[in-house]
Amino acid sequence: MEISVRKAEAIDMPKVLALIKELAIFEKEPDAVKISVQDLQNHGYGATPMFTCFIAEVASNIVGAALVYFRFSTWVGPTVHLEDLIVQESMRRKGIGEKLYAAVIRYGHLQGVKRIEWNVIDWNEGAIKFYENSGAKVLSDWSVVQMDETGISNYIEKLD
Amino acid sequence: MEISVRKAEAIDMPKVLALIKELAIFEKEPDAVKISVQDLQNHGYGATPMFTCFIAEVASNIVGAALVYFRFSTWVGPTVHLEDLIVQESMRRKGIGEKLYAAVIRYGHLQGVKRIEWNVIDWNEGAIKFYENSGAKVLSDWSVVQMDETGISNYIEKLD
Numbered sequence: 532m533e534i535s536v537r538k539a540e541a542i543d544m545p546k547v548l549a550l551i552k553e554l555a556i557f558e559k560e561p562d563a564v565k566i567s568v569q570d571l572q573n574h575g576y577g578a579t580p581m582f583t584c585f586i587a588e589v590a591s592n593i594v595g596a597a598l599v600y601f602r603f604s605t606w607v608g609p610t611v612h613l614e615d616l617i618v619q620e621s622m623r624r625k626g627i628g629e630k631l632y633a634a635v636i637r638y639g640h641l642q643g644v645k646r647i648e649w650n651v652i653d654w655n656e657g658a659i660k661f662y663e664n665s666g667a668k669v670l671s672d673w674s675v676v677q678m679d680e681t682g683i684s685n686y687i688e689k690l691d
Numbered sequence: 692m693e694i695s696v697r698k699a700e701a702i703d704m705p706k707v708l709a710l711i712k713e714l715a716i717f718e719k720e721p722d723a724v725k726i727s728v729q730d731l732q733n734h735g736y737g738a739t740p741m742f743t744c745f746i747a748e749v750a751s752n753i754v755g756a757a758l759v760y761f762r763f764s765t766w767v768g769p770t771v772h773l774e775d776l777i778v779q780e781s782m783r784r785k786g787i788g789e790k791l792y793a794a795v796i797r798y799g800h801l802q803g804v805k806r807i808e809w810n811v812i813d814w815n816e817g818a819i820k821f822y823e824n825s826g827a828k829v830l831s832d833w834s835v836v837q838m839d840e841t842g843i844s845n846y847i848e849k850l851d
Contacts, residue, residue: 551765565805566768574763579739581763600763603734603741605711605775607840608726615765633850636838640847645725648837666842672813675833678796680767680805682826687800690793 532589534627536634539584539596541576544568546593547584550617557620582614585634587627594622597631599638604646611639613649632665650675692749694787696794699744699756701736704728706753707744710777717780742774745794747787754782757791759798764806771799773809792825810835 539547545568555564574581587595595618602612613635618627639647651658651669659669678686699707705728715724734741747755755778762772773795778787799807811818811829819829838846 555766560766563766565766566764570768574768581761581769598763598765601741602762602772603758603760603774604726605758606715606720606723606725608730608734609741612762614763636843636846637850639838640843644843645840646837647843648835650833651836653832653834662836662838665838666846667836667838668842670835670837673810673835674813675808675830675835676811676822676827677806677808677830678799678822678825678827682828683796683800683804683807686796686826690797 532625534587534589534594534625534630536585536587536630539575539586541572543584543586543593544571544575547571547586547596547598550593550596550619551615553620554615554617583638585631585638587618587631589622589627594619595627595631597635599635601642601644602648607645609642609644610646610648611635611642611644613647616649636665692785694747694749694754694785694790696745696747696790699735699746701732703744703746703753704731704735707731707746707756707758710753710756710779711775713780714775714777743798745791745798747778747791749782749787754779755787755791757795759795761802761804762808767805769802769804770806770808771795771802771804773807776809796825 548568548571552564555561575584582598582600585597586593597616598614599611602610604610616628616631636647651662663669708728708731712724715721735744742758742760745757746753757776758774759771762770764770776788776791796807823829
């Protein structure tokens with residue numbers, strides 16, 4: 532089975548969104564995906580793209596995607612953040628995720644960043660083992676904090 | 692004591708870097724800061740700025756800084772990430788951090804993002820309580836993963 536990885540174009544976004552939605556369903560959050568194909572096309576392929584997307588293809592079908600963007604560390608400067616790495620459920624355990632992962636690390640290397648980072652959910656032991664074997668470090672003493680739209684509005688109301 | 696918060700200009704970066712270094716020393720990582728004033732000026736004030744920096748001033752002295760940039764969520768689209776919020780040690784517990792935090796949330800609100808996010812170290816109970824009281828959620832089941840420069844090089848070598 533030949534797996535090829537390339538940068539996605541705007542025209543590939545419907546399939547990328549389908550993968551994003553498939554993952555959200557798998558994570559039991561089917562309603563969490565608020566963005567549209569248009570959003571992905573506008574934000575990824577406008578004058579100042581907010582992300583770069585890689586896709587994996589098998590027999591010309593898109594079966595996986597990885598979405599990355601730059602962040603900025605006050606210690607090491609520009610870094611690459613891997614937001615999502617998704618492989619279509621029926622195509623897992625065939626090395627597609629590894630190919631996408633390699634494309635992401637190569638991209639970070641080519642961009643000359645001093646760090647590539649992402650988040651992992653604690654119970655995903657397989658992923659954690661894979662990341663550690665590849666040379667990444669899991670900083671289990673750091674947690675992610677999020678304020679959502681409602682939280683932002685409530686906070687702003689109290690300020691005024 | 693009057694605290695004013697404004698967007699930083701390129702000319703403010705020497706003092707911002709001093710704050711970054713002060714924090715690194717406090718965190719017992721004095722050699723972790725690899726970037727220069729020039730890096731901050733180039734990446735923050737070029738044609739496509741990689742971050743926005745807010746600074747807090749007391750009597751025209753810069754005593755705190757918060758550095759933010761956009762990220763892109765595959766669920767909710769553009770988000771604001773708070774990379775660092777620093778208050779000069781001698782000026783802590785005077786409400787400066789809260790003013791900077793409010794400036795960041797206002798900024799996210801004005802930019803129309805559906806999420807503002809950042810990381811927190813698990814033992815910083817004071818910060819966690821403050822964030823939760825403000826309406827943010829600590830996702831303690833998610834960890835940060837990082838591959839550093841050496842990890843990237845080693846991984847690439849094995850690929851070739």
